[in-house]
Structure formats: structure tokens, C-alpha cells
Amino acid sequence: MFSGKVFGAVAGAAVLALSATGAFAQAKDKVKVGFIYVGPVGDFGWSHQHDQGRQAIEKAFPGKVTTTFVESVPEADSERAIEQLARTGHDLIFTTSFGFMEPTLKVAKKYPNIKFEHATGFKRAPNLSTYAAKFHEGRYITGVIAGKMTKSNVIGYVGAFPIPEVIAGINAYYLGAQSVNPNVKIKIVFANTWFDPAKEGDAAKALLDQGVDVLAQHTDSPAPIQAAEARGKFGFGQASDMERFAPKAQLTAITDNWSDYYVARTKAVLDGTWKSEDTWGGINAHMVVMTPYKNMPDDVKKMAQDTEAAIKSGQLNPFKCPVLGQDGKEIECKGNGSLSDEQVLGMNFYVKGIEDKIPQ
Amino acid sequence: MTTFEAILLTIVTASTPLLIAALGELVTERSGVLNLGVEGMMAMGAACSFAAAVTFDSTLLGVAAGMLAGVLMAALFALVVLGFAANQVGSGLALTIFGLGLSGLVGAPFVGARRDPIAHIDIPVLSDIPVIGRLFFEQDLFVYGSMALTILIALYLTRTRSGLTLRSIGENHTSANALGLPVWRVRFWAILFGGACSGLAGAYLALVYTRFWSPGMTAGRGWIALALVVFAAWRPGWLLVGAYIFGAATVLQLHAQAAQFGVPPQVLSAVPYLATILALLLLSLRRGRAVGAPGSLGVPFVPDR
Numbered sequence: 147m148f149s150g151k152v153f154g155a156v157a158g159a160a161v162l163a164l165s166a167t168g169a170f171a172q173a174k175d176k177v178k179v180g181f182i183y184v185g186p187v188g189d190f191g192w193s194h195q196h197d198q199g200r201q202a203i204e205k206a207f208p209g210k211v212t213t214t215f216v217e218s219v220p221e222a223d224s225e226r227a228i229e230q231l232a233r234t235g236h237d238l239i240f241t242t243s244f245g246f247m248e249p250t251l252k253v254a255k256k257y258p259n260i261k262f263e264h265a266t267g268f269k270r271a272p273n274l275s276t277y278a279a280k281f282h283e284g285r286y287i288t289g290v291i292a293g294k295m296t297k298s299n300v301i302g303y304v305g306a307f308p309i310p311e312v313i314a315g316i317n318a319y320y321l322g323a324q325s326v327n328p329n330v331k332i333k334i335v336f337a338n339t340w341f342d343p344a345k346e347g348d349a350a351k352a353l354l355d356q357g358v359d360v361l362a363q364h365t366d367s368p369a370p371i372q373a374a375e376a377r378g379k380f381g382f383g384q385a386s387d388m389e390r391f392a393p394k395a396q397l398t399a400i401t402d403n404w405s406d407y408y409v410a411r412t413k414a415v416l417d418g419t420w421k422s423e424d425t426w427g428g429i430n431a432h433m434v435v436m437t438p439y440k441n442m443p444d445d446v447k448k449m450a451q452d453t454e455a456a457i458k459s460g461q462l463n464p465f466k467c468p469v470l471g472q473d474g475k476e477i478e479c480k481g482n483g484s485l486s487d488e489q490v491l492g493m494n495f496y497v498k499g500i501e502d503k504i505p506q
Numbered sequence: 507m508t509t510f511e512a513i514l515l516t517i518v519t520a521s522t523p524l525l526i527a528a529l530g531e532l533v534t535e536r537s538g539v540l541n542l543g544v545e546g547m548m549a550m551g552a553a554c555s556f557a558a559a560v561t562f563d564s565t566l567l568g569v570a571a572g573m574l575a576g577v578l579m580a581a582l583f584a585l586v587v588l589g590f591a592a593n594q595v596g597s598g599l600a601l602t603i604f605g606l607g608l609s610g611l612v613g614a615p616f617v618g619a620r621r622d623p624i625a626h627i628d629i630p631v632l633s634d635i636p637v638i639g640r641l642f643f644e645q646d647l648f649v650y651g652s653m654a655l656t657i658l659i660a661l662y663l664t665r666t667r668s669g670l671t672l673r674s675i676g677e678n679h680t681s682a683n684a685l686g687l688p689v690w691r692v693r694f695w696a697i698l699f700g701g702a703c704s705g706l707a708g709a710y711l712a713l714v715y716t717r718f719w720s721p722g723m724t725a726g727r728g729w730i731a732l733a734l735v736v737f738a739a740w741r742p743g744w745l746l747v748g749a750y751i752f753g754a755a756t757v758l759q760l761h762a763q764a765a766q767f768g769v770p771p772q773v774l775s776a777v778p779y780l781a782t783i784l785a786l787l788l789l790s791l792r793r794g795r796a797v798g799a800p801g802s803l804g805v806p807f808v809p810d811r
Contacts, residue, residue: 338771342725345760
């Protein structure tokens with residue numbers, strides 16, 4: 147599943163968002179909202195979370211909104227599905243995978259009066275918005291917990307591919323751990339797949355065999371955290387709550403929550419205030435939600451809650467300057483007191499203290 | 507348990523489903539039928555075994571359901587390629603696509619359910635031998651079963667009359683038919699056996715390896731099993747070796763990463779496939795001995811009437 151992966155967004159900086167919308171604003175009584183999912187609704191991961199958002203819209207505007215969804219749409223064949231929704235009277239269409247970017251743009255140009263929203267992409271148009279979530283904020287919190295919970299002082303990370311989104315996650319996780327435990331080490335394994343439960347599990351076992359006792363994952367199945375559970379170690383859920391697979395091992399899970407955003411955007415169409423925008427929300431925007439902190443002592447729990455609150459209030463940024471590269475040199479700070487969004491979205495270096503090399 | 511032992515244990519789990527599925531395909535191919543539907547039959551085996559195991563809370567029933575699913579899929583394939591003498595490559599590919607799709611439907615209600623690990627059978631005394639003790643004598647039944655199956659199939663193919671019949675049909679179905687050998691019947695059973703093994707491999711994947719089900723969880727293992735049969739030059743003994751090399755390559759590359767050897771994981775992931783190409787190359791270089799594909803492999807059988 148290539149959906150949640152926000153890569154290449156640096157290039158997207160070149161594609162400027164057009165703030166002025168061509169169509170004039172007009173309030174509506176009834177709105178029809180369509181969704182395109184890359185996976186099945188029952189995947190208990192990426193598509194499942196988007197569908198929760200769709201259901202939230204139906205609840206928020208009873209009688210005013212109807213929704214439809216098309217699930218398991220292959221990215222290569224998505225244009226037909228998107229156009230189908232456009233033709234059948236939908237006012238607002240969400241396409242929820244990175245690979246839907248070009249098809250969405252194409253259909254959006256053909257139907258200028260329909261509003262489109264594309265998740266995790268970087269190409270916008272007057273009637274096409276983009277949105278994504280700052281998962282690395284959640285990763286920082288899990289890092290703080292890992293740094294406190296590890297007894298071996300070796301924490302682990304099962305990544306999918308060495309792409310910027312995953313690298314940023316690893317760095318945020320490690321910086322979090324380092325902030326509470328200067329001696330902590332990290333071991334990283336790339337499974338080279340987003341989804342292969344057996345291989346993800348083997349990757350987790352390899353880390354556990356080599357002394358890792360707190361495991362984070364950036365692949366889609368619950369296999370890694372399940373492996374941690376079987377060994378009596380700890381882990382973090384990915385994308386959705388994985389507690390049922392690892393009731394003793396899951397410390398918390400970083401989940402996506404699109405409900406608030408979807409409700410807000412639908413309301414904007416109802417009110418006639420919808421504008422093409424680029425939204426990258428994190429814990430503050432309630433797009434990234436941590437499940438209850440469990441299986442840890444109260445002081446660690448408190449620390450996790452405090453970290454979450456600090457990120458929410460904007461007091462703490464996981465990539466607050468100075469950020470040191472692996473060689474100990476400071477990374478140029480292009481943002482306001484922290485790395486800029488573009489720097490995070492295009493991250494291609496490990497921070498100081500990570501001894502591994504990024505596979506090239 | 508030392509790290510070394512732990513690594514060996516993971517290799518066994520990674521290799522077993524490959525071995526089981528490949529053994530079934532080997533028998534099918536030795537009878538002269540190429541079934542490219544292994545991936546689809548495995549996916550169905552995984553979905554049906556998991557569904558049955560959760561519904562009846564029984565691993566045994568789950569395994570039975572997985573094998574039955576594999577057999578039914580194989581029967582469909584047999585109908586098409588034996589009954590209608592259809593192209594085996596096309597039919598096999600269709601079976602894979604069909605199986606992957608149907609397994610999604612069967613398994614949909616069971617996404618998110620989980621099973622507890624199954625028991626490992628500890629053979630007393632022997633399992634206390636250092637290093638190899640736990641490796642060979644404290645495994646689950648599937649592992650012992652896959653070893654036994656390898657030996658039985660090797661004996662069957664080389665030491666029994668029925669095995670000889672199967673091989674001669676695979677080598678040249680026209681001659682075999684002229685001799686009065688039951689080409690269709692033997693191939694039918696060989697295809698069903700292949701299906702049962704694929705189903706069993708799928709059941710192992712869902713019930714032992716991951717202990718949950720999700721769509722597409724076979725993740726290409728059926729194709730690796732197919733490659734293994736070629737790698738092993740259609741011999742069960744080499745299949746065992748090949749399956750364990752594949753399993754070891756997969757697991758060791760993960761360990762190499764964790765140990766920060768600095769080798770790109772993409773390259774390491776490709777190693778098993780490079781090994782297959784190398785094996786094929788070495789096979790073709792070997793001269794003098796009759797190794798290689800059964801003579802009638804993949805050729806539809808249409809007797810003269």
C-alpha cells in the first residue's frame with residue numbers, strides 16, 4: 147500500500163497553490179461527497195481510517211449530506227473511478243492515496259465546478275486541495291516512551307523503504323528517545339515492502355534477536371508488534387490501533403484521524419467557503435491521534451502526555467533547530483526555529499547518534 | 507537461547523511454507539502439468555484455513571479447510587487444462603488472479619481476528635542437544651511434516667511403480683498413452699496433490715507464521731515456490747536445500763541490516779532471485795546427465811482418436 151507516503155513533496159513546492167478560486171462561492175443545501183480508497187475498507191489500516199472520516203461526515207450533517215465510496219481502486223486504473231464519481235453528481239471528491247495524484251488532477255481540470263481533495267500529494271489546482279498528516283510528531287512521542295522503557299538501551303525500527311517519509315519518522319523517533327536517554331542506540335531494518343506480514347514479522351524478530359526491546363514500525367501489518375508481544379517486549383501500533391494483536395506489548399499507537407478535516411471541508415462546501423488549500427496537520431489539528439498510553443509506569447505515561455501537550459501547543463517541534471547530522475554538523479535551519487516543512491518532507495539524512503547508514 | 511540459534515529458528519519458519527508449496531508443485535510438474543496458480547491456491551488456503559480456525563476455534567479444522575480449498579482450486583484448474591486441454595500457462599495465471607481475489611472475499615469478515623501460537627513438539631533428550639537440539643527437535647508439526655513429506659515424495663518418485671508411471675507420463679505423454687498408462691487420471695491426482703500442498707502452505711502462513719489474516723498476505727511466496735522447483739531441477743532433495751537457502755537469504759539479510767553491515771537491503775532482497783538465475787545457469791552448463799524439465803511439461807495432452 148503506497149498510500150500514506152508523502153514523498154516527493156519537495157518537488158511539489160514548485161507547483162504553487164493557487165489561492166484564488168475561479169468559481170464564485172455559493173452556499174448549498176445538499177452536498178454529495180465521494181471517496182476513492184486504495185485498499186479495502188476492512189484493512190484496519192489506511193483505508194479503514196479514511197472510511198471512519200466518511201462516516202463522521204454522515205453523522206455531522208444528517209439529511210444534508212450523502213456519501214459514496216469506491217474501495218480497492220488500483221492506482222493505475224483510478225481515473226475511471228474518479229470520473230465516474232464526478233459524472234454522478236458529487237460536489238466534493240476525496241482521493242486518498244498518493245498514486246491517485248495525476249488522475250485526480252486530470253479529472254479536476256475536466257470538471258472545474260467540482261471540488262477535489264487529494265491525500266498526501268503535492269499537485270494542486272483551483273478546485274483541487276491537498277492534505278496530509280504529520281506522523282513524525284507522533285513518532286517523537288513514541289521515541290520518548292521508548293527511551294524510557296528500554297532496558298537494553300537498544301531500540302528498534304522496522305521501516306518499509308528508505309524514503310524521506312520513513313527517514314523523517316526514524317529521526318523523530320530517535321530524537322525523542324535521545325531527549326530522555328542520551329545513551330540509547332537504534333537498530334533499523336528495512337523490510338523492502340509496505341505489506342508482507344511474514345517478512346515484516348521476520349524483520350521484527352531479527353531486531354529482537356539482536357537485543358532490541360522496544361520496537362517501532364513503519365510498515366502496514368500488525369506482524370512486527372505481534373512479534374514483540376510473543377517475546378514479551380514492547381512496540382507501537384501503526385496507522386490504526388493494534389491493541390487486539392498485542393494487548394501487553396502496545397504502548398500506544400499513532401493513528402490517522404481524518405474525521406475533523408473531512409467534516410470541516412464538507413462544511414466549507416455547504417457554506418460556499420471552500421478554497422483550494424494545502425493542509426499538513428499534526429497532533430494540533432487532530433489529524434494524528436495517539437491511542438491511550440498503556441503498559442508503562444505512571445512517570446513514563448506522564449512524560450508522554452506532557453510531550454504530546456507540548457507538541458500540541460506548538461512549544462515543542464521534533465525537528466527544532468539545531469538538528470545535527472550524523473557527522474555532528476548542524477543542518478541548515480530553513481524554517482522558523484525548526485527545519486522547514488520542505489526539509490522534513492525531503493529528509494535524506496540520519497541525525498547524530500544513529501550509527502547506521504541510509505541504504506542508497 | 508543464543509542469537510545464532512534464534513536466527514536458525516526463524517529460518518526454519520521462513521522456509522517451511524516455501525518447501526511445502528514447492529513439493530506439491532514438483533509432483534504436479536513431474537506429471538507434465540505446469541500449474542502457475544500456486545500463489546492463488548496458497549492465498550485461498552490461507553484465507554479458508556484462517557476462517558475455519560477462527561470459526562470453529564480449531565487449528566486442525568483450519569488446516570483441513572485450507573487443504574480442501576487448495577484441492578478445490580486445483581480441481582477447477584484440472585477441469586480446464588485436462589478436460590478442455592486449455593493452455594496451462596494462461597489457466598494457471600488466471601487461477602492465481604482468481605484465487606487472490608476470492609481469498610479477499612472469503613477472508614474479509616476475519617480481518618482483525620487473531621490466533622494463538624500452536625504448540626511446538628518437544629522431543630525429549632534430543633531437544634537438549636546444544637545448538638541443533640532446538641532446531642531439529644523442538645518444532646511444530648508442520649516442520650516435521652514438511653521434512654517427512656520431502657522424503658516420502660522422493661521415495662515415491664524413485665522407488666514405487668506408481669511414481670515411475672507419473673514420471674513417464676510427465677516425460678512423454680504420447681508414449682505413456684500408447685503404453686496404456688492412464689495419463690488423465692494420474693495428472694488429475696497430481697494436480698489435486700499440488701493444490702493440497704499449496705493450501706497447506708497457505709494454512710501454515712496464516713495459522714503459524716503470522717497468526718492473522720489480511721488480503722494479499724502470501725506476498726509472492728507462491729511464485730518463489732515455482733522458482734524453487736526449477737532451482738531444484740525437479741528433485742525433492744534439492745528442493746529442501748533450495749527452500750532453506752531462500753529462507754536463510756531472506757532472514758539473514760534482515761539480520762545483516764540490524765547488525766549494520768552496511769549492505770543495501772534492496773540488493774540483499776534480490777539475492778534469492780539471483781541465486782535462482784545462477785542455479786538455472788549452472789544447470790544448463792551441466793552436460794551429460796538428464797537433468798531438467800519433464801519432457802511433456804506444459805504441453806496439453808490431446809490423444810489421437
